[in-house]
Amino acid sequence: MRIASTPTWSRIAAIGEHRPAATLSNDDLAARGVDTNDEWIRTRTGISRRHIAGPDETVVSMAIDAAAKALASAGFTGADVDLVVLATCTMTRQIPGGAARVATGIGAPGVGAFDVNAACGGFCYALSVASDAVRVGSARRAVVIGSERITDFIDWPDRGTSILFGDGAAAVVVEGSDQPGIGPVAWGSDGDSYTSVWIPEDDWAIRMDGQAVFRWATTHLAPVAQQACELAGVELSELNAFVPHQANVRIIDALARSLKLPDHVVVARDIATTGNTSAASVPLALSSLVSAGEVSSGDLALLLAFGAGLTYAGQVVRIP
Amino acid sequence: MSQQEILAELAQIVNEIAGVPAADVTPEKTFLDDLDVDSLSMVEIATAAEDKFGIRIPDDDLKDLKTVGDAVAYIEKAGVSV
Numbered sequence: 141m142r143i144a145s146t147p148t149w150s151r152i153a154a155i156g157e158h159r160p161a162a163t164l165s166n167d168d169l170a171a172r173g174v175d176t177n178d179e180w181i182r183t184r185t186g187i188s189r190r191h192i193a194g195p196d197e198t199v200v201s202m203a204i205d206a207a208a209k210a211l212a213s214a215g216f217t218g219a220d221v222d223l224v225v226l227a228t229c230t231m232t233r234q235i236p237g238g239a240a241r242v243a244t245g246i247g248a249p250g251v252g253a254f255d256v257n258a259a260c261g262g263f264c265y266a267l268s269v270a271s272d273a274v275r276v277g278s279a280r281r282a283v284v285i286g287s288e289r290i291t292d293f294i295d296w297p298d299r300g301t302s303i304l305f306g307d308g309a310a311a312v313v314v315e316g317s318d319q320p321g322i323g324p325v326a327w328g329s330d331g332d333s334y335t336s337v338w339i340p341e342d343d344w345a346i347r348m349d350g351q352a353v354f355r356w357a358t359t360h361l362a363p364v365a366q367q368a369c370e371l372a373g374v375e376l377s378e379l380n381a382f383v384p385h386q387a388n389v390r391i392i393d394a395l396a397r398s399l400k401l402p403d404h405v406v407v408a409r410d411i412a413t414t415g416n417t418s419a420a421s422v423p424l425a426l427s428s429l430v431s432a433g434e435v436s437s438g439d440l441a442l443l444l445a446f447g448a449g450l451t452y453a454g455q456v457v458r459i460p
Numbered sequence: 461m462s463q464q465e466i467l468a469e470l471a472q473i474v475n476e477i478a479g480v481p482a483a484d485v486t487p488e489k490t491f492l493d494d495l496d497v498d499s500l501s502m503v504e505i506a507t508a509a510e511d512k513f514g515i516r517i518p519d520d521d522l523k524d525l526k527t528v529g530d531a532v533a534y535i536e537k538a539g540v541s542v
Contacts, residue, residue: 183498390500
């Protein structure tokens with residue numbers, strides 16, 4: 141083989157998002173007949189409201205919108221993209237995946253395109269494979285999207301799940317770089333716990349053992365976060381931001397506590413207004429930090445996704 | 461480790477996790493009603509107690525620990541190995 145030289149490193153060049161127009165407050169949920177109230181939801185989960193996709197906002201259409209915004213923000217068009225990776229677990233049909241339609245939708249028809257299903261862990265898995273593709277020369281520039289329409293799989297009277305989830309999409313553009321901008325991934329799984337959060341056989345909606353998930357997340361993920369930092373050669377104290385999957389603010393707080401993050405590290409709590417958006421959660425939270433000016437270009441952020449499977453993945457990135 | 465020492469360490473854990481003043485963590489207090497410590501915080505407290513005292517507190521046992529005194533007795537019985 142005589143392989144052309146490739147970029148040494150990879151980086152995130154841009155970020156874009158799509159949050160559905162319609163929102164549902166905790167009071168709206170109670171009015172829908174869910175046996176709960178605003179105070180209970182806010183103290184147990186940290187959520188005040190979440191976005192709900194309308195009939196025209198599908199996994200594919202939200203992904204296209206988020207990706208197009210990311211590209212436009214950095215002055216790119218679809219012609220600059222040769223790989224689309226779509227992290228999602230809420231396509232309503234298993235076949236076909238959504239990535240090929242997203243590629244067409246952003247003006248990159250025919251490029252390499254595939255879906256990644258690692259549930260709420262999906263975005264960091266997808267980011268990792270896109271980063272590797274760019275570094276090895278399989279792609280010049282990739283778009284990595286997390287997009288979910290979880291509310292299609294929510295049984296509203298089931299307050300174990302219906303109070304938590306929301307819809308949305310966010311995307312990043314990944315390209316080669318002469319400085320490291322995306323660290324190696326620390327990833328893993330726990331197949332023995334596949335029933336902790338799942339759609340059971342003969343069921344159509346997501347069911348969750350919240351206590352078990354809380355216990356697993358707060359005991360097993362701190363070492364993964366530390367490993368991701370070690371792989372990037374970064375001390376926890378050197379981080380500017382911690383962006384965990386927005387599963388539940390109590391998990392986020394417990395993780396930040398157990399990592400003993402110094403006060404200067406901004407912790408993403410996008411869940412308050414967005415809910416748990418599965419694979420869209422980490423990139424939406426990252427997008428919020430950037431839009432709010434809570435992080436600056438060049439800052440170091442630790443991304444940590446985790447969820448059904450159980451699966452988890454995290455890596456340190458530089459803010460575009 | 462004496463019950464006094466267990467109580468002191470437990471009070472510190474409850475303070476760090478749930479923000480309850482350590483002096484309020486006394487044996488007759490219930491976690492939920494007196495100290496406003498909900499079941500998610502109890503899971504975090506249990507995990508910290510497992511690390512601190514070198515014991516295991518399965519979920520089934522955790523739900524029976526209603527008062528601070530219950531927890532201290534459980535930890536003592538589980539055989540603190542520190």
